[in-house]
Amino acid sequence: MQDVLWDQPVKLGYAGGRERWVKGPQEALQCLWEWPSGGGWFYERAKIRCQAALEANGDLALSRQAFVAAAIDASIECD
Incomplete structure (x- = not known):
């Protein structure tokens, strides 16, 4: 399987x-x-978006945005 x-x-x-x-939804x-x-809501949304991106029916950019939002919600510093 390709990354x-x-x-x-x-x-x-x-x-x-x-x-x-x-680096991507699998690592996320x-x-x-x-x-x-x-x-939490952002955590669950990130899981859904990242899984969808891996199944080829989701948007990579949306999965990244959802992951960043979950990090911010969890008070984890992110760039």
Whole structure:
């Protein structure tokens, strides 16, 4: 299976200076499973959008936007 990647990765910043780069919806889903807050509307929307992007019926840009919104909602720094 070919990797599905965003045009621009998302850089997450965690407490203690730890950083993580997320390059596409598959990595975003893996990251969401490890999410500190573990839920909420933005979290659920990000999971739905990322899964749809992987199944070829979703929009990659929307999956990235949903993931960034979930990070902001969880108080995770992101670029």
